[in-house]
Amino acid sequence: MLFVKREFGESYTEKGMSVLLRRLGFSPTKATYTMEMADPAEQVAFKSKTFPALKKANDPRN
DSSP states (O other), rough: OOHHHHSSSSSHHHHHHHHHHHTTTOOOOOOOOOOGGGGHHHHHIIIIIIIIHHHHTOOOOO
């Protein structure tokens, strides 16, 4: 919800966001795991570079 507030200047409650997304055609899904297809080198790169950058970008203190 912080993303929507930051990007669009709109504030929604958790329930309001759920209703909006459902109205737009989205539905809740669970992630599926296919670790046998994972590339260990890409996982290390993601954990060390990409993930910290994503966390920092979504930190509400920024």
